[in-house]
Amino acid sequence: MLKKIATFSAVFGLLLLAYAGIEFSILNVWQPHDTILAVSGIILLLVYLVADFKEIISSFSKRSSQLNFKTLFGMVLVFALLIVVNFISARRSLRFDSTANQTNSLSYQTIQILKGLEQEIKVFGFFKSDQSDQIRDIFGIYENYTDKITFKVVDPDKENALASAYQVEKYGTVIFDGGELKDFTANISEQSITNGILNVTRKTRKGIYFSEGHKETDIHSEEKKGYSKIATKLYLQSYEPKKLILAQTVEVPKDLSTLVIVNPKIDFLEGEIEFLKKVLVARKSICVLVEPAIELPRLFSFLREWGIFIRDDVVVDLSPANQTYGGDPTLPLVVNYASHPITKKFGKILTVYPIARSVDTLQTTKPLFKTILASTSPESFGETDLEDGKVRFDPESDKQGPLGIAVVSEAIVSLDSQSPKVVVFGDSDFIDNFYQDKTGNADFFLNTISWLASDEDLISIRANEANETKLVMTQGETVVEFMLTIFILPGFFFFLGIIVYLRRKE
Structure with a gap:
């Protein structure tokens, strides 16, 4: 009976130690109950060692015991390896964002701000213990780009003094402490968080x-x-x-x-x-x-x-791309930008201008x-006569696109x-x-x-938002798509069918 209790103590003690270690490696916070679990686990292991000390020593001479010990050692090693991997991944995470608009990543603008930080910033998120996962994940991404930000989740019910010092009155408040300047937000979006960082670093x-x-x-x-x-x-x-x-x-x-x-x-x-x-x-x-x-x-x-x-005109856009967006010729679509600091990260981002000159x-x-x-596109032009309500290009008075x-x-x-x-x-x-x-x-x-x-x-693209994706094609691409789907592909299969029919007939 005593032997069974000792064995149970060893197994349960190892489980308690493993739980405390894994929780710490994931959350990166040593909670008070983790101390209780770790101490309890060590005590249970000591109980096992004291109760079966003689048998443990004598068992090392047996071949079967040596094999069991190696198996146990291997299990402990695997547990330790898992704890180390979790500990490292919690601090050096590797993320992949497969969304088309990179909605789960920080914008280039925010990353540049973080890399340019020169002063230390303390950030406190005042959340209930069971509501802190989202803000912890968000600031984990921020901490990947700078070592100037230290973040801590605070339960205002447990740390009243800190909550009172920052005059926090409700859950969900995030405090930015830059020393002389302080700011807060109740919105945990990227734009609000980055704005809070800017507010305490810009005088x-x-x-x-x-x-x-x-x-x-x-x-x-x-x-x-x-x-x-x-x-x-x-x-x-x-x-x-x-x-x-x-x-x-x-x-x-x-x-x-x-x-x-x-x-x-x-x-x-x-x-x-x-x-x-x-x-x-x-x-x-x-x-x-x-x-x-x-x-x-x-x-x-x-x-x-x-x-x-x-110019004294109205820009008219007759490009195929305009048709995909709604077909209003007085709503020019722009995807062509100069090489300039303002547009250096734009690529082919679409901008629209309702009734422009x-x-x-x-x-x-x-x-x-x-x-x-x-x-604007080459298919656009500057209409100078809209009095009759008709849109048509006049080479004598209208300027052909592209137009600025x-x-x-x-x-x-x-x-x-x-x-x-x-x-x-x-x-x-x-x-x-x-x-x-x-x-x-x-x-x-x-x-x-x-x-x-x-x-x-x-200067950059602001916080990414999920939005619908539109396929914008040039006039040449539209013609190719039309020929391919209406004539070439159907014609190929029609021709293939004729060949099969003639061969079977032979």
Whole structure:
């Protein structure tokens, strides 16, 4: 009876030790109950050794016992190997994301921010013990790219002092502690977490000012044509969206990084044009988004000085790719981008521009770098006569595509100073509340603002989201697909059938 109890003690003791070791290797946290399990396991093993000490010593001389010992040693070795593998994998994980849009991976933008961290950041996730798995997995991915972030899951019910120190009032709160600066979020999405990291590492928010006084759309409007969503995304990227009435402003605000002019319907006064010049003299940046059929002589003349020409037309897109997206010829689709920091990670990401006008570059006496950032397809053209409601190309008055949708102009200055920059889009609807989340529209605009604000580390594709995949083909590819499916493949099998029939007949 005593022998059976001793054997049971040995087996149960090994199981307790194995459980404590495996749990620690997976969770990377030594819990109080793990100590109890480990101590209990050691005590049970000691009971076995004391109870069967003489038999254990004598059994080593028997061949069968030696074989059993080798088997037991092998099992212990396998258990130890599993613990070591789990311990290493918990700290050096290897992940594969097979989703088409890489929705389970960090965006390139976030990775660049993590690799560029220079200060230590403590992150505390205040969750119940049974609700911490998701946040632990997310921050495990973050920790793979930097050693500057230390993360800890805290149960506020068990660590009241820490929760009180950070004034945590509800479960699900994540605290970012950068020393002098602190931030929090209740949203555990990639964008919110990365924004929290930025907020405690960047001392101030740069001001992105939106002009007022020319019937521009309100940036805080939540209507379909408003810009509240893009304003929120700017804030989440550590910018401060603000309004600015140019006619009432004499000096350039100190925190102004970029002045954005969205869909003005009234031309600028001479004094306001002088203010725009002050902005650029102060080596700040300007972004202009205009709509067709609105003439702004003073503003357009100012932009011509920066080598940017705005045509009086409406871009019409008759490409096959346009048909796959909905077939509206006044909704040009763009997949062609210049080699530029704004679009360096774009590849063939689609952007759409509902009812846009074309923009182009001009020769100027100023030393400027001018680039057409985004261009429409060769099948597009600039329609200059829509009065009869018919869309047709007139070679005498209409310009054949590709046409520019966005143009950038940058002053050439010394390398040790920031250059003033101007970007013009021939459309403003592409970032309104309805269109901003269509394909890559928001990314294009946010990348533009980041470049204008000299924050190139923020230029990339934002947090990945699952979306539908569309096959966009050129006109040549459409013809090949049509011939292949309608004539070539059916014709091949028809011809093969005739051959088989003739051979059988013979």
